[in-house]
Amino acid sequence: MAPQAKLSVPTIGNLPHAHRLPVTHREVVRTFSKLSRQSLLSLAQQWLSRKTRDFCRPYLYADQDPDLGDDDAQFDPAHSYEELQEIYKELGLRKGGRKEVVDRMLEGDWRNGISMYQLATAEIQYLLDHPGALRWNAKRLAKIQHSKTRVKDMEVTNDSEHLPRFQAQTFMANLARELSPLMKGHYLIIRIKTMPLTLLRVYIHDSPYGTESSVATTDTHAPDGAKSVFFVWPDGSPFVYVSVATHMGQVVGEEARHLRDIVLHAIPKAFSRPSSRYELQNTNFTARTLQALLTFRGPGKSNAAAGGWSIFADNSFSQNALDFLTAPRPVETGNGASKEEPSSENKAGKGHPKRILVQGETPEVKRRKEIAEGRFGTSAKENDGQGIERFEVRIDDPFPAIFNNGVRQEDAALAQPSKRGRKGRPSLLDRSLEEIAESQRDDTWAPDVRVTFQGSHVFAGIRQLVEQGVIDGEKMPGWMTGEAAVTVGAVKHGRIRTKGSVPGV
Template sequence: MAPHATTTTVPDCKNIPHSHRLPVTHREVVRTLGKLSRLSLISLAQQWLMKKNRDFCPPYLLADQDPNDVDVEDQYDPAHSCDELLETYKVLGARKGGKREVLDRILEGDWRTGISMYQLATAEIQHLLDHPTALRWTAKRLAKIPNSRSAVHDMEVTNDSDHLPRFQAQTFMANLARELTPLMKAHYLLMRLKTMPITILRVYIHDSPYSTEQSLATETSSSDGAKAVFFIWPNGSPFVYSSLATHLGQVVGDDGRHLRDIVQQAIPKAFSRPSARYQLASTNFTARSLDALLTYRGPGKSNGAAGGFSIFQDHSFSQNALDFITSQKTDDAEKSGAGGEKAGPGRPKRALDDAEAPEAKRRREVAEGRFGTSAKPNDGQGLDRFEVRIDDPFPPIPNSAARADGDTSDLNAQPANRSRRGRPSLLDRSAAEIEEIQDRADEAWVPDVRVTFQGPHVFAGIRQLVEQGVVDGEKMPGWMTGEAGVTIGAVKNGRIRTKDRVPGV
């Protein structure tokens, strides 16, 4: 007899298609679908059963049943058609129940043969929409690389319509795949959301030379499980948000960050063309809230109009911007004069005194002037972390003679030489900055002082401190109001330092 033919799998140069499936017991499938609510699972199932998605999300129907397994009792009887299954999920959505009921039906019934890569991607995007603060995002600015034949334009302030590259989905995805295919196998899903003015790209990184279903089903024992990277483009904005798809408590290792950096470096190359080259520049801005990202780095918000300048970006008044202060006081006076109650029978001729103390009213007005319409407790635009490094010299000590007699060797020592645990911080001084400080060591002492604000809404908390009188709102520096539009930076002479026309460090 002839020997049995063996199937040999060789490395290829293909991307992972939407239709490739993962087993229902796969770690990524169980973890991703298990994080969704009942309503989200039902909504996803209805989305998968739409006619345009059935090729990527084929359910298990009666026609797929093996005739030899007819006698086997199934907990969920297969449906005759996709339309019948769609009606079943509409009935599930109309009545109350638990999440486990829908999850078991999806994994053990209607999609028992496996969850496709398209289904897994849409499930992760749905979880992102349900929990907008689940991931930490880093904002980058798409900048045009200047050349000798074209004039240099700042993409953040120019009104030229040609400063942004044209975004054509098929061309961009083909260019991105051409850049990444020699380095890794990946699955791509580009989706424009209807609920938010953003376009989201999910890249599932498969660290294997094979793009078959068998290689996808093989689970690795690596603790660094961050295999998906998200990128978001706000509509009409030069910014790009990037984040690793992690779950709560997961520690992202160097391998996951390295793979994210590879994809991040390929994005501007996919936008570039022979006459225009682009790069991703740092903005020193990170946040967990997508609403905060759209507020500080969204459409029309690229000029850093934050803090007290927020009144000019959200059109909170209809008068000329130069006449805002005068016109507002005049309008308030007219309202207080015309809107007051007229004296009559049973009414006092003089208005009752306001319960708010004059000092509290003054502090509230100062806070309104410094923060504008921003930094409200329940505005949904909170930043959870803000850290700065103070580069101003330490105030001179009055008794300079006593200081000269004492041992000051530890004062001039640079804290940058201390060993820090973990990854290096963006606030660490560069070699040039350390050398500059050492050259002026005889004139002034510049210690490494860092201030970190942390909480659900940092600037709303600072605004409340101003209203309560804990912080002097009139003497408070502008960077404490968030007007610099960064979450990390170095302060010198009371202002956030600017490097290459970008505020931060």
Template sequence: MAPRTSVTAPDYKNIPHSHCLPSSHRQVTRLFSKLSRQSLISLALQWLQKKNRDFCLPFLAGDADSEAEDYDAMYAPAGSHDELIEYYKALADRKGGRREVMDRILEGDWRNGISMFQLATAEIQHLLDHPSNLRWTAKRLARTPSIKYLEADMEVTDESEHLPRFQAQTFLANLAKELTPLMKAHYLLTKIKNPPITLLRVYVHDSPYSTEASLAVDSASVDGAKAVFFIFPHGTPHVWHSLATNLGQVVGDESRHLRDVVIQAIPKAFSKPSNRFQLVSTTFSARSLSALLNYRGPGKTNASGGGYSIFADTSFSQNAFDFITTRKPDGIEKAAPDHTNPLTVGNPAAGRAKRVLDDNETPEVKRRKDVAQGRFGSSARPDDGAGLERFEVRIDDPFPTTPSQAQHDGQSMDVDDIHQPSRQGRRGRRSLLDRSEAEQEEADEGDDWTPDVRLTFQGSHVFAGIRKLLEEGVIDGEKMPGWMTGEAGVTTGAIKNGRIRTKKGIPSV
């Protein structure tokens, strides 16, 4: 490739799709080694398509200059795009290792470098292959209240659109306008049909330059999170965001800060004059995309968690023209309301097989199962794919006073003393669960002692676990508070009077 003679100066440009990272760059090799053979081949075929060719120039025989020819290349450069397409199609048909394809891409056809477009699409492919690899936080775009427009906002007219309008080009232009003075970034926005989401990947390049050379510099810092993902589920006011990190990787302050800058720019890019948006927390974060689709998605399940899940599927309200009541539960006739989620690899047969064995269970076990069915409905099945990994609550109810405690006044004084330093002693970031000042005041106001009790449930599918415990008789299903069924649809919350505190208004709209 001809040496670039551009002047390196700080500028106000985005990083274009066609800028390349060297094939041996750490980020490139790390990402490509995570992709499967099939994904690599399908990516290569995509890159060779005519519409993408400008961004993903492969190394062809015609490009080889005289000096490059004598170095003994492992892979002979192909003659044309079509030849390469044929080659990758042949690769797809035959069996082989992942390494073979990866080497061919990095050391053969794209030895000159992997473009930003390729890097972005490869990372998105990886995300879609492994939909529970990242930790997502769901936020909601809410209209900033302004007195002037408050009245009009409440009316449901033909013209009033209660969801922010998403127009890809305008949105990206606005976002770039917000961000370019602060950092250079590469954007890739892609619309996915199944699941119905639009995905934005922002590759953050912390440098005043947008040149290829500055991209290739391996940043000295070890924290690898340079890309931020945003998902806009179609037809919802929600935005999910995540840092592209590996599992368990510690993210440094710098990347966190850069991510925050991007997050702050998102609502501004949606806003128009006199129609401003802000991002508000929905106290929900989860690992799997199907859980997010379930709790913060475009469907019916957002505000009907736990036992209320029977209202979202057909188990409570059958077709109004279905008059048949004489169905025998003999398996064949059983109308299976399979709401198969695109991201779950569920096994519907697994649940049914168990029911056959139920004949010889004791009445007690059967009763517990019925109670579990009543409390959880059709949610919290181990194989439904909508598992939450972490559920945290803080209990704000006053400590139940027993008569013996009321006699010893001094005791509660002691506890207060212990209680204070423990709060200050905690270091690190403020937890979402920490009481705000108003809440703290409220807790101190009453005569009762309100200890700072926090519960964290952790596992691969927290609510399925609680359901299992209930079915096994460990938890009393009838006395169990409602928040333990996951009906509130949050992963962090405060509990008062046995219920999760909710903000005013309707759940998840």
């Protein structure tokens, strides 16, 4: 009698750590091809440790099938875990390329497949090796209250009633319960040792089946139904960082965004409990580095002290924040050395010699640097790890009325429909119906003027332009110094507008 075929039945369970993907799977090839040699060797030692052996089992000599044989195999299987550990230690001691380690892993020691746990740790390792690989969007986890008492300001105070209690196992169980009826997922939550962060990686499998054969499909023409989304929680902070892109370095389609939004909506529900419901609020801040997110949306004082106000958050003053007598700061010289700035006792004046200028620095250059320091404070320094790559603003100031033959020109411009159409996805800077109605009630017309700053460190670049005299630092508006702590905003009368106490748009 022929054996009965196995049936795949939809389940509500999660994808376990031990589920394997074939070594030819596109996710495995994509991830392993980006890791460095040192990172691969570190992961191999981690997978061979005792606590992860249950779901990172390698191919050993005892797993050989005597009927099939492995005569054509490029790598001979090891006899024990200890032997494998010694092999990878020897690989780490000698020089070589990354391909040597990748071939050893995928074609030798883990030729039977890479487990879901191994793929998750490999993606997290790549994220730690390349902090700017993903774009992050900062959200605020806030308790749903009455609209008049809802807390939306960016400052983090000692009052932590709005913060839910975070217990990893309970949160993971609640999150899986919210997502299991819609999709299958693999979850891994770890603690980042180098920064005060907790990272959650969610592998989304858009299928009702959670079998190993369903996850291991290698059809390159099929839609990419598996996606990885990252969430980061800083310690003692109500903010949550969400990865904007699902694949590191890959183009994200509408289906991927939809799957990510489903997971995003389940996060506050997993924190909620009876009589205590939470929601994720937008904070209009996007960055590529976690260090920048910790600076502008973290647990410290810098959330509400950006730009020139940063001097009040970096302990430059004594205990009294209004004490403006600071210690002498070192002044960089042309050859990279630094010397202490003369104190108030040595300043030019009656009975005191003139202040010695840095070699090659004119009084005008020194004045511009002092203006830049006053406008930016201790922020916007090059290579400070807090760079903002993109800053967009919409100017909402009304167009000045100009009369021509008794008719205001702005009325004629308002009567003519705009011929410029915007294609693609809607932008956060697009005016809402309420804003259009408000402009019509005020009988004013504001042209759709948008300014975009883009670079590796936008505000550091603006600071350098001030120091070089390209931008007038005295007349420059405050939002150009980054003091609003947003990456998308609407400007009116020289200030970033706020909506519901949230700066931005």
